Amino acid sequence: MxxxxxxxxxxxxxxxxxxxxxxxINLLVFVFYQGLDEGKRAQAIDTYRQLALSAVERPHYNRYLQRENPEAYERWTAIREAAPEPLSIGPLVVQDIEFDAYLREVWREQEPENLEAWQRKRHQFETERNKISVLQAGLIPAEPEPLDxxxxxxxxxxxxxxxxxxxxxxxxxxxxxxxxxxxxxxxxxxxxxxxxxxxxxxxxxxxxxxxxxxxxxxxxxxxxxxxxxxxxxxxxxxxxxxxxxxxxxxxxxxxxxxxxxxxxxxxxxxxxxxxxxxxxxxxxxxxxxxxxxxxRKQFAQREEESQQEDALNQHLREVQRLVANLDVEQARRRADYLCKHHPTDPRPWETLFDLHKSQPSRKPFHQAAFSALRAFCQHGDTDPHWISMIKELLGEYRSLSPKAPALTGDLCLLLSRRFWNLGERSYAEAYLRLAQARGAKRQPLIAMVRRVHRHYQQSTDIARARHWHSALEALTEPATSDSEPV
The missing domain is CATH 1.20.1540 (Rhomboid-like fold)
Known part of the structure; x- marks a missing residue:
């Protein structure tokens, strides 16, 4: 399964x-660390041969196999009997560490004579063999090391x-x-x-x-x-x-x-x-x-956003399909629906504007521009693509309709505030001047001009500070004269 x-x-x-x-890391360990095992294994077999351990341990290995793995013992016996001379058990012992434990049992019953020399040679062999990666760094439950x-x-x-x-x-x-x-x-x-x-x-x-x-x-x-x-x-x-x-x-x-x-x-x-x-x-x-x-809560929220993103992408592809089939009116209705249900994403607004810009003299074109700009003012900090999209939209809109009726004084003031908050100083100042020229509400306009003036005053940009100081005086002068006692 x-x-x-x-x-x-x-x-x-x-x-x-x-x-x-x-x-x-896993690949590197396998290639450059475990990849050395073949040489380490060959060196261990060579050490076993040089120490002449095969002659001493062969009978014990035969009994070990007979007890622990009869099938392997039968195969080993057949190979041994067919060989013209006694075979070394080194290649088998190197990969069978359970034989180590069996020898420890043998040693407990062994006569002391020659036992010390055998144990010394065996220790030398095991030290060499244990350099093989799985024995050096693998976890052996009977002998666990913390780092293993x-x-x-x-x-x-x-x-x-x-x-x-x-x-x-x-x-x-x-x-x-x-x-x-x-x-x-x-x-x-x-x-x-x-x-x-x-x-x-x-x-x-x-x-x-x-x-x-x-x-x-x-x-x-x-x-x-x-x-x-x-x-x-x-x-x-x-x-x-x-x-x-x-x-x-x-x-x-x-x-x-x-x-x-x-x-x-x-x-x-x-x-x-x-x-x-x-x-x-x-x-x-x-x-x-x-x-x-x-x-879990954050993951669930991201999954929901991802699903909404997938759904929006599918709807936008459907809009493109409608356009390709020359069903522009249906595409516009679908785009308008997406704007209402995904107001924080710039793409539906851009799509709606693009669907209307072929008719710049008609009212829906200006309504689409106005709606997209208002959405930017409300949600422009939710997606980094808003700024580039709105800059392009503003350029196209003012090019196709030089009078730009959608850019009312109050909307220009909102655009100025949003651009300013996003660090787009030049755009913020340009639309602040346009807001002043198109008669934005006086008190919010004064507050924004005062904010810009204070910024340049603190940054020691004398020229801009003077410009906005003059603008501030022009805006506040009528209010001051109205409040003076007669």
Whole structure:
């Protein structure tokens, strides 16, 4: 059984840099650290041969195989008997660390004579062999080292193991990285790995088989993903034997299926897979996200915004289709609908203006310009694309209609204030002058002129300060003379 979410697509406008960095680190460790294992293994075999341990340990290895793995013993016996001369067990011993524990049992019953020399040689060999990456940095439950809980997360058993894990790391990581703060994301990734290794260790205290791989931490990401979506319905892809397809379900409903898959693997599948590590990672990931209600709320809000964005994009494509089919009136009605339902996005307003600018002498053209400019004054700080769109719109509007009736005095004053707040000083001053020329309301106009004058006065721009001081005097002079006693 195979179930993965297909709800999201990578957003390369916000690349998942931390996830990509984790993938690169895993690749580098595998290529440049684990890639040296073949030489280390050859060196260990050579050390075993030089120390002449094969002759001493061969009978013990035969008994060990006969007891622990009869099938392997039969294969080894057939190979040994067919060989023209005694075979070295070095290549087998190097990759079978359980034989170490068997020898410790033998030594307890061994006569002291020659035992010390054997143990010394054996220690020398094991020191050389333990330089192999999975023994040096993997987690061995029977002999756990604190650092191994972290280093084991970046080791893998082969290219298939590595590439499979990296695919899932990217699949879940690029969503979680945008949903969580970078430090929280990294901490929860490592914490999931620690929880996975911890649960596996507790249930396999006597195991001396090294545990390696990022799958425990990645299982944590899978659990985090489900917990973030909670009971919202999302799309999944499934594959069971030769059947595959898609289904939609509340995210957390898939958690029991994933857990059941791991339990089934543990009880019924012969494999080296650390199923309990996967289970520990999954449960830890779910628990950590459920303990962060603020993160879940922010993620839900972003998902809603993303869905609205997708819906708007689809509607805008529909408008373009209507235009292509020469159904301009229907396109205008659709664009007007989008402006009302997505007032903070500049694109519907730009589209509505573009649909009317072919008829600059008609009233709807000026109404479209006025509405777009008013929306900018109200929502211009919600999207960085507002400024460039409005600048272009103003240029086209004043070019197509030099009298620009939509630019009333009060609207010019609002434009001036919005441009000023966004740091567009030249536009703000230009429309402030136009607001004064077109008779904007007096008190708001005075307040804006006084604000601009104060700014240039404090910035020691003498020329502009004088200009706006004169404008301020011209505006306040009538009010002052009216208030003087007769």
């Amino acid at each position: 195979f179930i993965i979410p297909i709800q999201n697509k990578p957003d390369w406008s916000r690349p998942p840099l931390i996830t990509l960095a984790l993938i690169v 809980f972290i280093t084991s997360l970046f080791l893998h058993g082969g290219w298939g193991h590595l590439l499979g894990n990296m695919a899932f790391l990217f699949l879940f990581g690029f969503i979680l990285e945008t949903a969580l703060r970078p430090s929280v994301y990294v901490a929860m990734y490592l914490a999931s790995g620690l929880a996975a290794d911890g649960l596996f260790l507790l249930l396999n205290l006597n195991s001396i088989t090294p545990v390696v791989g990022a799958s425990g931490a990645i299982s944590g990401l899978m659990g985090m993903y489900l917990a973030l979506y909670g009971f919202r319905r999302i799309r999944f892809f499934y594959s069971v034997l030769f059947y595959f397809g898609e289904f939609t379900a509340p995210a957390l409903w898939v958690l029991p299926a994933w857990l059941a898959k791991e339990f089934y693997g543990y009880f019924f599948v012969e494999s080296n897979t650390a199923y309990w590590a996967h289970i520990g990672g999954l449960l830890a990931g779910v628990a950590m996200v459920l303990a962060l209600p603020a993160s």
